[in-house]
Amino acid sequence: MMTIQKLIDKGLKVKNYPKDSIIYEPGMHPRYVYFIKSGEVRMVTVSDEGKEFIQGVFKTGQYFGEPALLIGRPYLAFTISNIDSQLIAVNQEDFFNLIKHEPDFSMELIQTLSRRLFYKSMMLEELANEKADHRLLTIINYLLNDIATGENLKVTRQELADMTGLRVETVIRGVKMLAERGLIKMVKGKIIKQGK
Structure with a gap:
């Protein structure tokens, strides 16, 4: 992964974004790729x-x-800082230079874009599924892939609702039902990744 320190060493500046700051919004012309030094x-x-x-x-x-x-099209979504965050804005020329001159970064970029495409395809399929519990289980399993066995899923019920298009109440009932059926593991109200 492209290290943040390498970007700082190249002279790129770190900018602070307080919680709930809008970084960009739909319709804006893209000027930067944003690397997260800290935050979310x-x-x-x-x-x-x-x-x-x-x-x-x-x-x-x-x-x-x-x-x-990469394709010179306007942004389609808002990006908003969930917590106080520090970002490095990398302009198009510098970003293209990274792709050309850092082979490890180029491969990582391909993998990152592929993961995002996979996620979008998965969510499109799930949104077409009317069953809330199926939608919920699919996104939970997807998110659990990124954490170690025994760790808890660091996502709120509201975030699960926002990711699946469900109401928070439906997510709460769905998570409880999935745990009762043994499809997910819950400890002290947290979803935990089980060993295989």
Whole structure:
């Protein structure tokens, strides 16, 4: 993974974004790819009624905004800092230089874009499924893949609702039902990754 320190060593500046800051919004022309030195950022679309649908959550060491920059199309979603965050904005020229001159980064970029495409395809299929418990189990299992056995899933019921298009109450009932059926493990109200 492209280290943040390498970007700082190249002279790129770190900028602070307080919690709930909008980094970019739909329709804006892309100028940067944002690398997260610290913090967490959510990418959301917002319905006409004001309901958020989470497209993705990006954490320390990750980056976002590259698809729009790569193809020169406007951003389609809001990106908002979930907590106080420090970001490094990498302009198009510097980002393309990273791709050209850092083979490890180029391969990691391909893998990152592939994971995101897989996630989007999975969610499209799940959103077409009317069964809330199936939708919920699919996103929980997907998120559990990124953590170690015995760790708890660090996502709120509201975030699960925003990711699946369900109501919070439905998520609460669904999580309880999935645990009762033994499909997920719960300890002290937290979803835990089980060993295989």
